[in-house]
Amino acid sequence: MVNTKILLDEAEIPTHWYNVIADMPNPPAPYLGPDGKPVTPEMMSAIFAPELIEQEMSTQRWIQIPQEVREILKLWRPSPLYRAHRLETVLNTPAKIYYKYEGVSPAGSHKPNSAVAQAYYNKIAGIKRLTTETGAGQWGSALSLAGNLFGLEVRVYMVKVSYEQKPFRRSMMQTWGAEVLPSPSNLTQAGQQILSHDPNCPGSLGIAISEAVEEAASRRDTNYTLGSVLNHVLLHQTVIGLETRKQLEKVGDYPDVIFAPCGGGSNVGGMMFPFLADKAAGKAIRLVAVEPTSCPTLTRGQFAYDYGDSVGLTPLILMYTLGHDFVPPGIHAGGLRYHGDSALVSQLYHEGILEAIAVPQLATFKAGVLFSKAEGIIPAPESNHAICAAIDEALRCKTSGEQKTILFTLSGHGHFDMLAYDKYLSGELVDQDYPEEILQAALQNLPKIHG
Amino acid sequence: MVNTKILLDEAEIPTHWYNVIADMPNPPAPYLGPDGKPVTPEMMSAIFAPELIEQEMSTQRWIQIPQEVREILKLWRPSPLYRAHRLETVLNTPAKIYYKYEGVSPAGSHKPNSAVAQAYYNKIAGIKRLTTETGAGQWGSALSLAGNLFGLEVRVYMVKVSYEQKPFRRSMMQTWGAEVLPSPSNLTQAGQQILSHDPNCPGSLGIAISEAVEEAASRRDTNYTLGSVLNHVLLHQTVIGLETRKQLEKVGDYPDVIFAPCGGGSNVGGMMFPFLADKAAGKAIRLVAVEPTSCPTLTRGQFAYDYGDSVGLTPLILMYTLGHDFVPPGIHAGGLRYHGDSALVSQLYHEGILEAIAVPQLATFKAGVLFSKAEGIIPAPESNHAICAAIDEALRCKTSGEQKTILFTLSGHGHFDMLAYDKYLSGELVDQDYPEEILQAALQNLPKIHG
Known part of the structure; x- marks a missing residue:
């Protein structure tokens, strides 16, 4: 057979994550701030846990899980x-x-692989709440699962058109205890600003990111999480x-x-x-x-x-x-x-x-x-x-x-x-x-x- | 850890199924026909494959998979x-x-465990098509999967109210190539009879069974399958x-x-x-x-x-x-x-x-x-x-x-x-x-x- x-x-679950930066022929270009200068760890600490910032910038080949x-x-x-x-x-x-x-x-999906790690590092940093954005809901559901497993509150800004048209991933997030809001919402300045121009705005991933980041930046007990792109x-x-x-x-x-x-x-x-x-x-x-x-x-x-x-x-x-x-x-x-x-x-x-x-x-x-x-x-x-x-x-x-x-x-x-x-x-x-x-x-x- | x-x-997938009848203190009572006499294998052969009828009546403790x-x-x-x-x-x-x-x-769900076996025995019996009924769609989707894997056509009579309200298991059955019909349908006498009295009948599992059985009994190339109850x-x-x-x-x-x-x-x-x-x-x-x-x-x-x-x-x-x-x-x-x-x-x-x-x-x-x-x-x-x-x-x-x-x-x-x-x-x-x-x-x- x-x-x-x-x-x-x-x-046999890996004991270490592999950091490709150690093996890249050229180091990656730095992220730049609005002034054109490289972003520092301090600037990122308003919305990210310290260990995650360290991982974002690390050149170490293997990082222990x-x-x-x-x-x-x-x-x-x-x-x-x-x-x-x-x-x-x-x-x-x-x-x-x-x-x-x-x-x-x-x-x-594969999304929980990172959601669990992000929830963990925020937990040990003393963070109580996580915000994020989601479109169809794949990342939002992964973070809702992970946040719940580590006892963190999760607030998900879900693009309004998806919130209304795709209710089942929303229900999944709510089953795991997350709060799911249609974005644009009235809870953030970004959301208010957009709604004041267009009360029927269907939302977009860009707007939802703005709301989630704004909230995390404005609350000490709250950090922001992202489901892709970052190192x-x-x-x-x-x-x-x-x-x-x-x-x-x-x-x-x-x-x-x-x-x-x-x-x-x-x-x-x-x-x-x-x-x-x-x-x-x-x-x-x-x-x-x-x-x-x-x-x-x-x-x-x-x-x-x-x-x-x-x-x-x-x-x-x-x-x-x-x-x-x-x-x-x-x-x-x-x-x-x-x-x-x-x-x-x-x-x-x-x-x-x-x-x-x-x-x-x-x-x-x-x-x-x-x-x-x-x-x-x-x-x-x-x-x-x-x-x-x-x-x-x-x-x-x-x-x-x-x-x-x-x-x-x-x-x-x-x-x-x-x-x-x-x-x-x-x-x-x-x-x-x-x-x-x-x-x-x-x-x-x-x-x-x-x- | x-x-x-x-x-x-x-x-380590089992090589044999276990037949509990061999270990029951008393043999199960026979199924009875409308005349009150035990149903014979011949009577069942109009809609079931021979090996499945044999298994239905077997007293052998282990049956090879x-x-x-x-x-x-x-x-x-x-x-x-x-x-x-x-x-x-x-x-x-x-x-x-x-x-x-x-x-x-x-x-x-667990339903494919039997759907695969039923599709296989019908395939080797020379059957080309399978009918069944489904409510919410758990069994219908299992049979659609199994029928497709053995190259059998599958027609699922789906209770009309579920067909309309729960489209996603229907889409799943169709993805695997099955034909899904809202029941009551116009394709069977049972369906026609019910629709003639109530054109808006929302259907029921009982009606859907009647349609699936009627079709299987009336076509030589077609058998009926059931997702539970039977031995x-x-x-x-x-x-x-x-x-x-x-x-x-x-x-x-x-x-x-x-x-x-x-x-x-x-x-x-x-x-x-x-x-x-x-x-x-x-x-x-x-x-x-x-x-x-x-x-x-x-x-x-x-x-x-x-x-x-x-x-x-x-x-x-x-x-x-x-x-x-x-x-x-x-x-x-x-x-x-x-x-x-x-x-x-x-x-x-x-x-x-x-x-x-x-x-x-x-x-x-x-x-x-x-x-x-x-x-x-x-x-x-x-x-x-x-x-x-x-x-x-x-x-x-x-x-x-x-x-x-x-x-x-x-x-x-x-x-x-x-x-x-x-x-x-x-x-x-x-x-x-x-x-x-x-x-x-x-x-x-x-x-x-x-x-």
């Missing part, structure tokens, strides 16, 4: 690595396909790639190519960074970020300093960006609708170490349905991007006869996204890609650096 | 057994609590209890009491039957079925011959029943809204080998939320019944100081049931228990046996 799942014991965090990770980790025997048969490919399934967490978030997600390495070792295999969906970069960093040193040492491994053609940050954006949020409250980050006021169309892979990208992912892509491709929405759902029928699991729309690229690669192998080993991240299940599948199956879903002129227009608004 | 999950290798079925089970089995460390701490109980988590299947369904579910026994052996433990939610009996049979021989051999183990007070089949029903469906198309089954025309209130644990119960579970309860208790809806949601906050996983409303009973037992242990080992089945996750949590959290949910007079009235309509 050939194994379908490659499992690890709980004792606190025992308290590992204890919580045991509720769902190590996550299974699957050999996709049935998908290989359906595709009739000589390639071997593996996928790491992160949908086994109680929130149904420490990607650091926490490296448990994904570290476990995968061990699992592949158990079956004597190694990937020729890895695909992960790419929004802010937490999947890409989490899976690929632990394989990066091998590449530097000469291993022929391709690391490919997969983004939507409707939000093509890496493939069509510009490598420049830009704000992390829409209204310009955050420091400036050197990253691939479509412009901080770029509003991507309402595709169903909500987690990939971000104008920018992690500084680390951006720099590694800029230096040719990571690759990137963009795939259109319809193709991703076609791939997701094919995958569901072969492997059973119905994937999140974000995950369908990696699946789409992996299937294309497997079909290329069919043509070429190559017996490549393909690995991808199945970052979450699609049980909260069935409306999207419904629309795809009924033929209502369309590709929503932006013409060059619109992309170019948004790039005109990049901030000027007064350095 | 103490383990949270007790895992098995794929090679086909390799093809085990290969599919590997997509999610063995399922994890959790030691509920965090729940124990929250309850401050000296009891040890274990739960077997069946929500890891692609459909999110062969409970047989297939014994992988749950068999795995659990092995997992507890690994940590040197054994349950003093087992709780499982009870609707048609597939959870109770699946988890408890493999422990039954121990009880007969003198082990002091309690096996407790947990049902809703709003559908109290075992605790307030009558042990009598009754129909399995509402309109009287099925054979007569000797079981605990509330009367085949009893319509339970619309509680959110849709899987427990069945007027009758498995013949095997009924007889074992009648003989005092199994126990049963009933719990009200609000208490089950209170227990489910407490569990979610401690253990992370948000349970299905059905599972909350077992959780409620397990927590009560753990709190009794706190009072008495007993260090009991408590085991329960967490039969599925609640990701498709967040509306129910929403209503509970917002205070809209109420207990809907039936007064004695109504229960007595339904029991007046039990069929007369012309034996």
Whole structure:
């Protein structure tokens, strides 16, 4: 009997996170303040826990995972690595396909890997409350779960249109005890200002970030948390790639190519960074970020300093960006609708170490349905991007006869996204890609650096 | 580091199902036809595959699981057994609590364990199509998954009110390629008859069964499948209890009491039957079925011959029943809204080998939320019944100081049931228990046996 799942014991949950900065050919560019000068740890301490700021700036290769965090990770980790025997048969490919399934967490995605660590460090820093923003609710639910497990209050500013249209992830957050507010709200100056101009404003991720940051900055007992983009978030997600390495070792295999969906970069960093040193040492491994053609940050954006949020409250980050006021169309892979990208992912892509491709929405759902029928699991729309690229690669192998080993991240299940599948199956879903002129227009608004 | 999950290798998926009939003190009473005479295999062959009929009537203790079925089970089995460390701490109980988590299947519940076996046996019997009924969609989605994996067409008659109000499990079935029809439909005589009287009929499980059975009986290439109640369904579910026994052996433990939610009996049979021989051999183990007070089949029903469906198309089954025309209130644990119960579970309860208790809806949601906050996983409303009973037992242990080992089945996750949590959290949910007079009235309509 050939194994379908490659499992690890709980004792094999990584003891340390891997910090890719130690192995990057060039150090990442610093975050800049409004004055064009590098942001200091002191400036960040108004809204972040000290250990998280230290991790954000650390150059140490291995950072120990606190025992308290590992204890919580045991509720769902190590996550299974699957050999996709049935998908290989359906595709009739000589390639071997593996996928790491992160949908086994109680929130149904990889997001809790960092939420648990962030909640823990805030707890030991004496913080009582956490704020964050959420769109469709994947990160908000992860933080609600983690905050509850460490006895912290959580307030989630949820983009109003999602709050009203997608009530089920909201209910999930509330079940774990979080307070969920439609954003813009009346509780912050940012929210009040926007509502005074437009009382029916449907909200945006940028506005929700502004509200969550404003509240955290104004209250001593409260900190802010983010679910992607930042170095420490990607650091926490490296448990994904570290476990995968061990699992592949158990079956004597190694990937020729890895695909992960790419929004802010937490999947890409989490899976690929632990394989990066091998590449530097000469291993022929391709690391490919997969983004939507409707939000093509890496493939069509510009490598420049830009704000992390829409209204310009955050420091400036050197990253691939479509412009901080770029509003991507309402595709169903909500987690990939971000104008920018992690500084680390951006720099590694800029230096040719990571690759990137963009795939259109319809193709991703076609791939997701094919995958569901072969492997059973119905994937999140974000995950369908990696699946789409992996299937294309497997079909290329069919043509070429190559017996490549393909690995991808199945970052979450699609049980909260069935409306999207419904629309795809009924033929209502369309590709929503932006013409060059619109992309170019948004790039005109990049901030000027007064350095 | 103490383990949270007790895992098995794929090679430890059971090789045989356990047939409890071999160890029952008295053989189960036969199913009876309309003439009061026992139903023969020939009569069943119009709608069931030959191997399933054989299993339905078998007295053999162990029945081999086909390799093809085990290969599919590997997509999610063995399922994890959790030691509920965090729940124990929250309850401050000296009891040890274990739960077997069946929500890891692609459909999110234990139902695929039998769906895969039923699809397989129909496939090798040359059947091309399967029909079934579904209420909220848990069984329909399991059969859609399984049918697709074996290349069978699946048609699901879904109770119309659920079809319209709960679109997401429908989308799930359609993603796996099944055809889902609102019932009553115009495709069957049963459906046409009902629609001619009431064009706006919202449907019921009884009507949907009639439609699915009628279609299967009228087409040679088509068979019918059922997700609970029948002996062969409970047989297939014994992988749950068999795995659990092995997992507890690994940590040197054994349950003093087992709780499982009870609707048609597939959870109770699946988890408890493999422990039954121990009880007969003198082990002091309690096996407790947990049902809703709003559908109290075992605790307030009558042990009598009754129909399995509402309109009287099925054979007569000797079981605990509330009367085949009893319509339970619309509680959110849709899987427990069945007027009758498995013949095997009924007889074992009648003989005092199994126990049963009933719990009200609000208490089950209170227990489910407490569990979610401690253990992370948000349970299905059905599972909350077992959780409620397990927590009560753990709190009794706190009072008495007993260090009991408590085991329960967490039969599925609640990701498709967040509306129910929403209503509970917002205070809209109420207990809907039936007064004695109504229960007595339904029991007046039990069929007369012309034996």
